[in-house]
Amino acid sequence: MTTDYDLITTEYQRSKLQPWRRYAEGSLLFDLAGDLSGKKVLDLACGEGFYTRMIRLRGATRVMGVDLSAGMIDLARQQEASQPTGIDYRIHDVCDLALDETFDLVMAAYLLNYASSAGALLAMCQSIARHLRPGGRFVTVNNNPGYTGDGDTMRHYQFCRDKAGEYEGAPVDWRFFNDDGSFCTVTNYHLSIQTHEQALSLAGMGNITWHDPLIPPEGLEALGPDYWKLLKKHKPVIGLECQRC
Numbered sequence: 463m464t465t466d467y468d469l470i471t472t473e474y475q476r477s478k479l480q481p482w483r484r485y486a487e488g489s490l491l492f493d494l495a496g497d498l499s500g501k502k503v504l505d506l507a508c509g510e511g512f513y514t515r516m517i518r519l520r521g522a523t524r525v526m527g528v529d530l531s532a533g534m535i536d537l538a539r540q541q542e543a544s545q546p547t548g549i550d551y552r553i554h555d556v557c558d559l560a561l562d563e564t565f566d567l568v569m570a571a572y573l574l575n576y577a578s579s580a581g582a583l584l585a586m587c588q589s590i591a592r593h594l595r596p597g598g599r600f601v602t603v604n605n606n607p608g609y610t611g612d613g614d615t616m617r618h619y620q621f622c623r624d625k626a627g628e629y630e631g632a633p634v635d636w637r638f639f640n641d642d643g644s645f646c647t648v649t650n651y652h653l654s655i656q657t658h659e660q661a662l663s664l665a666g667m668g669n670i671t672w673h674d675p676l677i678p679p680e681g682l683e684a685l686g687p688d689y690w691k692l693l694k695k696h697k698p699v700i701g702l703e704c705q706r707c
């Protein structure tokens with residue numbers, strides 16, 4: 463198990479190609495982000511830039527991606543070098559990030575589930591808040607603390623949950639499969655919805671709203687309604703938006 467993405471860069475990169483990511487996860491994230499034209503956007507835990515590049519393509523004018531993993535940022539920079547878009551990538555831990563600029567929007571797909579305690583989550587939320595202009599928004603997709611599936615329920619979507627606990631800070635292991643049979647396993651942590659809301663409020667964020675995954679019409683058309691049944695029923699992923707007070 464790992465939280466070190468340097469060890470799984472390409473396996474994780476390939477796992478993003480599964481169709482549920484594009485249609486359910488990505489649609490939810492960009493629906494929450496809204497119109498990005500002309501915006502300054504900070505993508506925290508950007509990984510190899512899967513969503514960072516989409517943010518830029520959707521019209522954001524200043525885009526920065528930050529990730530702890532040098533390997534993931536290396537992959538992101540390679541893609542930037544082959545197709546330059548002006549994205550600024552940095553290697554840094556979000557918790558003690560202190561940039562000398564603020565953004566209209568902070569995005570952070572699957573950052574918060576790396577906090578293993580209320581204190582660690584607060585440090586992430588404080589970093590998010592200090593990089594937002596007053597009134598700026600934070601949007602994310604994250605593991606759903608209220609996920610109702612068992613270990614193999616999501617195998618249909620090429621991932622499963624190998625280990626889970628409901629107590630605060632419980633390790634949760636996820637395994638992501640690729641079509642060639644390769645897989646990678648990552649360890650996240652369980653913190654309740656209430657702990658998230660407390661950390662966001664303490665960090666100075668308001669208007670906190672949670673959102674279920676969206677299946678857009680093109681996703682229904684491409685894969686059929688049966689494909690989506692388990693994901694809609696058990697909701698492994700949840701969206702979150704809030705605003706800096």
Ligand SMILES: C[S@@+](CC[C@H](N)C(=O)[O-])C[C@H]1O[C@@H](n2cnc3c(N)ncnc32)[C@H](O)[C@@H]1O
Binds near residue numbers: 528570
């Ligand atoms: C599941 S990946 C998501 C990557 C990207 N957001 C995406 O959706 O494709 C989680 C990323 O969070 C990064 N990460 C975890 N904890 C972090 C921290 N404290 N600061 C910065 N990045 C972190 C990992 O290195 C990894 O690249």
